[in-house]
Amino acid sequence: xxxxxxxxxxxxxxxxxxxxxKKDMEANVAFMRAFSKRLKDExxxxxxxxxxWPDQAKLVRSGKDGAPITDGVFPESKEFLAGYWIIxxxxxxxxxxxxxxxxxxxxxxxxxxxxxxxxxxxxxSHTDLGL
Amino acid sequence: MSAQPPxxxxxxxxxxxxxxxxxxxxxxxRDFAAAExxxxxxxxxxxxxxxxxxxxxxxxxxxTQVAFRRMTDHIRSESARRRRESEAAxxxxxxxxxxxxxxxxxxxxxxxxxxxCCHPALTPASAIALTLRAVGGLTTxxxxxAFLVPEPTMAQRISRAKQSIKDSGIPFEMPxxxxxxxxxxxxxxxxxxxxNEGYTSTVGPHLRRADLSHEAMRLTRIVHQLxxxxxxxAGLLALMLLTDARRLARTGTExxxxxxxxxxxxxxxxxxxxxxxxxxxxxxxxxAVGPYQLQAAISAVHDEAARPVDTDWPQILALYDLLIRxxxxxxxxxxxxxxxxxxxxxxxxxxxxxxxxxxxxLADHHRxxxxxxxxxxxxxxLEAAVRHYRAAAAKTxxxxxxxxxxxxxxxxxxxxxxxxxxx
Numbered sequence: 001x002x003x004x005x006x007x008x009x010x011x012x013x014x015x016x017x018x019x020x021x022k023k024d025m026e027a028n029v030a031f032m033r034a035f036s037k038r039l040k041d042e043x044x045x046x047x048x049x050x051x052x053w054p055d056q057a058k059l060v061r062s063g064k065d066g067a068p069i070t071d072g073v074f075p076e077s078k079e080f081l082a083g084y085w086i087i088x089x090x091x092x093x094x095x096x097x098x099x100x101x102x103x104x105x106x107x108x109x110x111x112x113x114x115x116x117x118x119x120x121x122x123x124x125s126h127t128d129l130g131l
Numbered sequence: 132m133s134a135q136p137p138x139x140x141x142x143x144x145x146x147x148x149x150x151x152x153x154x155x156x157x158x159x160x161r162d163f164a165a166a167e168x169x170x171x172x173x174x175x176x177x178x179x180x181x182x183x184x185x186x187x188x189x190x191x192x193x194x195t196q197v198a199f200r201r202m203t204d205h206i207r208s209e210s211a212r213r214r215r216e217s218e219a220a221x222x223x224x225x226x227x228x229x230x231x232x233x234x235x236x237x238x239x240x241x242x243x244x245x246x247x248c249c250h251p252a253l254t255p256a257s258a259i260a261l262t263l264r265a266v267g268g269l270t271t272x273x274x275x276x277a278f279l280v281p282e283p284t285m286a287q288r289i290s291r292a293k294q295s296i297k298d299s300g301i302p303f304e305m306p307x308x309x310x311x312x313x314x315x316x317x318x319x320x321x322x323x324x325x326x327n328e329g330y331t332s333t334v335g336p337h338l339r340r341a342d343l344s345h346e347a348m349r350l351t352r353i354v355h356q357l358x359x360x361x362x363x364x365a366g367l368l369a370l371m372l373l374t375d376a377r378r379l380a381r382t383g384t385e386x387x388x389x390x391x392x393x394x395x396x397x398x399x400x401x402x403x404x405x406x407x408x409x410x411x412x413x414x415x416x417x418x419a420v421g422p423y424q425l426q427a428a429i430s431a432v433h434d435e436a437a438r439p440v441d442t443d444w445p446q447i448l449a450l451y452d453l454l455i456r457x458x459x460x461x462x463x464x465x466x467x468x469x470x471x472x473x474x475x476x477x478x479x480x481x482x483x484x485x486x487x488x489x490x491x492x493l494a495d496h497h498r499x500x501x502x503x504x505x506x507x508x509x510x511x512x513l514e515a516a517v518r519h520y521r522a523a524a525a526k527t528x529x530x531x532x533x534x535x536x537x538x539x540x541x542x543x544x545x546x547x548x549x550x551x552x553x554x
Contacts, residue, residue, distance in 0.1 A: 001528060002279075043257075043288030046280050088280050090256055123530040125386070126328055 002088050002122035003095040005102055007115055008079040011054050020108055027106045050083035095119055141181050144190060145174050149268030152194045154240020157303050160202050164293035167265050169201035242357045243305055246314045249321040252299045257292035258321045264289055267346055277343050319367050322351045326371050344375055362414040366424030372407035373430035376400040388535040392439040404434045425454040444473035461493045465502050477510035497526035513543045
């Protein structure tokens, strides 16, 4: 079963991240690399992407004749997707364990950030005959 | 090579020869993990060369030679210690490989490979991947494609599975006595899981997953040929044939699910049904009946009804009553509740569902809500049915099924509105 693990943050947390020390930043990047590598080694990795920052984000709606109407001023409290992993595991519990590992990514001073990771199942199309 | 059921003769031949050649190489070199890689490489080489060069005179000998060469390369690249250990094996390479060993030993080898790849020490996902590669002869790319994961992920899963086999010291031998029966059950379970993975809508990006069902049937056929007297092997094959026979009718043109009662029965594969029924009929008089046979028998009763109203529900209920005595699978209890409702009325079915409420395995399962919704609808309690269809939709991990369940809820809602308007 496939799950998407989503790391979200507010604008404030993105702004804070931008001010981390070089050492903290490097530790975080190294952690993320090792995290992805372990997913691959374990044979559960499907995909991962990091996303552009919220200051570049636009909300788009369809206007007259389908022309795009963009909107880019968001409330500070809004949560933005920072990046995600898609994994293929044997149980939801396994997905939660991996999400907890991601949540422990080091923040300032090397202290685990304990960022909330949203875990959602990716829907498939095969039917469990349930035998 | 594609993940289609083998359509070119070469592909078909390679898949058939894979377990035979692997058996020979494992017997000679005693290293399953390396032998499996060597055979996969030999098979890839054949897939590249045979279409242009033509089939070799003895394809199995050709594959075995190439795999032997890969094995000796592998051994030479290993440490000196390893080299000394394998001297005997290397000497063997100087001889012509005994590619046409007795047919019996080939058959045993294939069965042993099934037992190894489906060993209970492996996780289901690992066993599935390894079985498809080592016995099914599929490439890692094909397996990855079928499971919609990147190829390196599948390669890693296969290599971890082989490492687990190495670590648990499972010998390349036929299990004996009661262990053999137990291990055969494990093989059947893995084949069933492969079939189930392919049991999917047949349009859109998931088209190729359907091939997994074909692959599962092909492999189960092989086990059936090797173990013709095992009634549960025959039962599983019959179950697959009888279930898969409805494939074309199960989904609409857009991949939407069509429940059994609304399927166009002229789309059912009569030939496959006849084969499944014949297989099943041959097993039933032979004494002890197992769960796969019973499931197949239930499937056969459905398949033999010309119209939904012709379904022999008392017969189906009787079969579920037998089945539930040998399995504590809550899904069987759910299906039995439906059969009971069809025989004794929706109230009886709902009573049975109430008894299942406390089963932790079902607590979060969409199927409990879906069945309850269906029975509530039959009982005429449309409001409650809508609630449970929606609850089921929220829980399912299957997109076409979510559409189906929400559509049921929407249909009942408009019925309710109509009813109110008429009052």
